[in-house]
Amino acid sequence: xxxxxxxxxxxxxxxxxxxxxxxxGSERITSTVLLMFIEQLCRAFVDNGSIEELNVRxxxxxxxxxxxxxxxxxxxxxxxxxxxxxxxxxxxxxxxCRNNFEKWNANFRGVDLNHNFDADWENLRKxxxxxxxxxxxxxxxxxxxxxxxxxxQALVNLCRTVPIRHTVALHSQGEVIYWTFGNIKPPRxxxxxxxxxxxSGYALDVPISIASGGGFKDxxxxxxxxxxxxxxxxxxxxxxxxxxxxxxxxxIRELLILTAIM
Numbered sequence: 001x002x003x004x005x006x007x008x009x010x011x012x013x014x015x016x017x018x019x020x021x022x023x024x025g026s027e028r029i030t031s032t033v034l035l036m037f038i039e040q041l042c043r044a045f046v047d048n049g050s051i052e053e054l055n056v057r058x059x060x061x062x063x064x065x066x067x068x069x070x071x072x073x074x075x076x077x078x079x080x081x082x083x084x085x086x087x088x089x090x091x092x093x094x095x096x097c098r099n100n101f102e103k104w105n106a107n108f109r110g111v112d113l114n115h116n117f118d119a120d121w122e123n124l125r126k127x128x129x130x131x132x133x134x135x136x137x138x139x140x141x142x143x144x145x146x147x148x149x150x151x152x153q154a155l156v157n158l159c160r161t162v163p164i165r166h167t168v169a170l171h172s173q174g175e176v177i178y179w180t181f182g183n184i185k186p187p188r189x190x191x192x193x194x195x196x197x198x199x200s201g202y203a204l205d206v207p208i209s210i211a212s213g214g215g216f217k218d219x220x221x222x223x224x225x226x227x228x229x230x231x232x233x234x235x236x237x238x239x240x241x242x243x244x245x246x247x248x249x250x251x252i253r254e255l256l257i258l259t260a261i262m
Contacts, residue, residue, distance in 0.1 A: 013064030025075030110136025120213035
C-alpha cells in the first residue's frame with residue numbers, strides 16, 4: 001500500500017544487533033512493545049539512566065542497535081482496521097479471511113512474510129500445499145517464490161548492506177525462544193539463548209512442521225551463520241489484548257537491553 005518500513009539506528013558500531021516486530025498483522029502488540037523499549041532506551045541515553053540496573057550509556061558504548069518496530073504495516077492495519085485498510089481489495093480480502101480481519105497475519109498480497117524467506121522454502125511450500133494452502137491467504141502462504149515480497153526484500157537488503165551481528169524477531173504468543181535452524185547452531189547462539197531464557201523466564205524450543213523454515217531468523221542463520229532468534233511473547237490468542245503491552249514489555253525488558261549489548 002506504499003507505506004514506509006521504518007528502522008531506527010541507535011549508537012555506532014562495526015556491527016549492529018537487529019530487533020524486529022510485527023511481522024504478522026495479528027501480532028501487532030510486538031510493535032507496541034518495541035516502541036516502549038525505544039522510548040525508555042532513548043530517555044536513558046539522555047538522562048544517563050539505567051534499564052534493569054544497566055547504565056545504558058556505558059553498556060552500549062561501542063555497541064549499535066537497529067530496531068524495525070513494524071515489518072508488516074499493511075497487515076497490521078488490516079488486522080486492526082478491517083475493510084477500511086484494504087482499499088479496493090476489501091471484498092477480496094474479506095473473502096480470504098471469511099470476514100475475520102482481526103486474525104489477518106499476511107501482508108496486503110496475502111503472503112505470510114515469515115514463510116517467504118529463502119530457508120528450506122521449497123519443503124515448506126510442499127507442506128503448505130498438503131494442508132490446502134495453495135494461494136494468497138490470511139496466514140501461512142509463503143508466496144510463489146522466496147523473497148517475492150517487498151517487506152521480505154527490505155529485511156534481506158538491510159542485512160546484506162549493514163553488518164548485523166545477531167537478530168531477534170519478536171512474535172506472539174507462547175513464551176518460547178527459537179534459536180536454531182535445522183542442525184545449524186551458530187557460534188554464541190546457545191549461550192545467548194540461555195541468557196535470554198533466564199532473564200525472561202521463557203523456554204527454549206524448536207519449531208516443528210509448518211512452523212519450521214521460511215522465517216527471517218531461519219534465513220539469517222543460514223545466510224550468515226550468526227545467531228538469530230524468534231521470541232514469542234505472551235500467552236493467549238492473537239491478537240493479544242493491547243492493555244497487556246506494558247506487562248509483556250516488563251517481562252522481556254532485560255532480554256531486549258541484553259540483545260542490544262551482547
